[in-house]
Amino acid sequence: xxxxxxxxxxxxxxxxxxxxxxxxxxxxxxxxxxxxxxxxxxxxxxxxxxxxxxxxxxxxxxxxxxxxxxxxxxxxxxxxxxxxxxxxxxxxxxxxxxxxxxxxxxxxxxxxxxxxxxxxxxxxxxxxxxxxxxxxxxxxxxxxxxxxxxxxxxxxxxxxxxxxxxxxxxxxxxxxxxxxxxxxxxxxxxxxxxxxxxxxxxxxxxxxxxxxxxxxxxxxxxxxxxxxxxxxxxxxxxxxxxxxxxxxxxxxxxxxxxxxxxxxxxxxxxxxxxxxxxxxxxxxxxxxxxxxxxxxxxxxxxxxxxxxxxxxxxxxxxxxxxxxxxxxxxxxxxxxxxxxxxxxxxxxxxxxxxxxxxxxxxxxxxxxxxxxxxxxxxxxxxxxxxxxxxxxxxxxxxxxxxxxxx
Numbered sequence: 001x002x003x004x005x006x007x008x009x010x011x012x013x014x015x016x017x018x019x020x021x022x023x024x025x026x027x028x029x030x031x032x033x034x035x036x037x038x039x040x041x042x043x044x045x046x047x048x049x050x051x052x053x054x055x056x057x058x059x060x061x062x063x064x065x066x067x068x069x070x071x072x073x074x075x076x077x078x079x080x081x082x083x084x085x086x087x088x089x090x091x092x093x094x095x096x097x098x099x100x101x102x103x104x105x106x107x108x109x110x111x112x113x114x115x116x117x118x119x120x121x122x123x124x125x126x127x128x129x130x131x132x133x134x135x136x137x138x139x140x141x142x143x144x145x146x147x148x149x150x151x152x153x154x155x156x157x158x159x160x161x162x163x164x165x166x167x168x169x170x171x172x173x174x175x176x177x178x179x180x181x182x183x184x185x186x187x188x189x190x191x192x193x194x195x196x197x198x199x200x201x202x203x204x205x206x207x208x209x210x211x212x213x214x215x216x217x218x219x220x221x222x223x224x225x226x227x228x229x230x231x232x233x234x235x236x237x238x239x240x241x242x243x244x245x246x247x248x249x250x251x252x253x254x255x256x257x258x259x260x261x262x263x264x265x266x267x268x269x270x271x272x273x274x275x276x277x278x279x280x281x282x283x284x285x286x287x288x289x290x291x292x293x294x295x296x297x298x299x300x301x302x303x304x305x306x307x308x309x310x311x312x313x314x315x316x317x318x319x320x321x322x323x324x325x326x327x328x329x330x331x332x333x334x335x336x337x338x339x340x341x342x343x344x345x346x347x348x349x350x351x352x353x354x355x356x357x358x359x360x361x362x363x364x365x366x367x368x369x370x371x372x373x374x375x376x377x378x379x380x381x382x383x384x385x386x387x388x389x390x391x392x393x394x395x396x397x398x399x400x401x402x403x404x405x406x
Contacts, residue, residue, distance in 0.1 A: 250318025
C-alpha cells in the first residue's frame with residue numbers, strides 16, 4: 001500500500017475562488033491564480049493566461065482592473081489583517097481535482113501517477129489563501145480532515161505531507177501545533193521541496209514595489225500585493241540571515257534585525273504593523289524549532305537546490321532625505337526606483353542557502369534528512385528527477401516502517 005500524499009503548493013500556486021459583492025451591482029464570482037507564479041505556459045487551451053483563466057471562470061473583462069483592489073487586505077491598527085468587506089476568498093476546492101487546484105504542479109502529479117499514485121484518490125493537493133500567514137485561515141482544519149480521510153481510505157497507512165516553498169511553512173505550522181499522538185497515527189513523513197521556514201529577505205521588497213500585474217513577465221511589478229501578510233509580515237530571523245546586509249539606502253544599511261526600520265523608511269507602515277503582530281520569531285510554535293531546536297514528532301526529509309546566484313536584497317540610491325510624513329509606499333523613494341542594485345548570495349534562485357539550511361537548527365539528523373541538489377532552481381525542484389526519486393523512496397520507507405535517519 002502506497003503512503004497517501006497530501007501536497008501543499010507554494011505561494012500563489014494554489015487556485016482561489018473569489019466572491020465579490022462590494023463595488024458591483026451584481027455578485028461577481030471567479031477563480032484566481034497569481035500571474036507571476038503561474039506563467040502562461042502552464043495553462044492548457046483554450047485558456048491562455050492567468051487573466052484569461054479568471055475571465056473564463058466568471059470575471060467580467062471590464063472588472064480585470066478591479067481585482068487588485070478586491071484582493072487587498074485591510075490591516076488594522078493592531079496589525080491584524082482581514083479581507084475587505086464584501087470580498088470572500090477560499091480555495092477553489094480541496095483535494096478534489098489536483099489539476100484544477102494546483103495546475104503549476106501537474107508535471108509532478110503526472111510523474112507520481114506513473115509511480116503508482118492516483119490523483120484525487122491517494123494523491124491530493126490542498127490550496128489555501130496564501131495572502132495570510134500560518135494559523136490565520138482554515139488551512140489546518142482542512143489538512144487535518146484530508147489526512148484523516150486519506151489514512152482511512154488507505155486502511156491505516158500513514159500519509160505523507162509533501163510541500164513546496166511557502167506551503168512548507170504552512171505545513172510546518174500544522175505539525176508544530178497539532179497533537180503529537182494524533183500526528184503519529186496519521187503522518188508518516190513530512191517532505192519539503194525547497195521549503196521556506198523563515199522570512200524571505202528579497203520578498204520584503206514586495207511591500208514597497210509596484211503592484212502585481214496581470215502580465216507575468218512584467219519585471220517592474222511585484223509578484224504579490226503590498227498588503228498580503230502571508231509572505232511580507234513574517235520578519236527576518238537573525239538566526240538565519242545573521243549580520244549580513246540585506247538592503248541599503250544610500251549610506252544606511254539594513255540587516256535582518258532592521259526589518260521594521262526598513263519598512264517604515266519605505267513608507268510600508270501597514271506591513272510594519274502586521275509584522276509586529278505576525279513575525280515568526282514571536283510565535284511559540286516557531287520558537288520550538290528556531291530557538292529550542294526541538295525536532296518534529298514525525299520523520300522529515302528536505303531537498304533543495306544550491307550554488308545558484310540568488311537575490312537576497314537590494315541597494316537603493318538616496319536622492320532625498322527620509323520623509324517622516326510618508327505613510328504609504330507610493331510616496332517613498334524606494335517605490336520609485338525600479339531597478340535598484342541587487343545583493344546576491346548562493347541559493348536556488350528563489351531562496352538563499354541561508355534560508356534553505358535554516359531547518360538544520362531543529363532536524364534530528366540533517367546529514368541524513370537533507371539532500372542538496374547542485375544547480376536546481378526553486379521552481380524546478382518539484383519536477384527534478386532526483387528530488388522526486390527522493391520523495392518516492394522516502395515514502396516507501398515509511399510504509400515499511402524503516403527510517404534510516406531516526
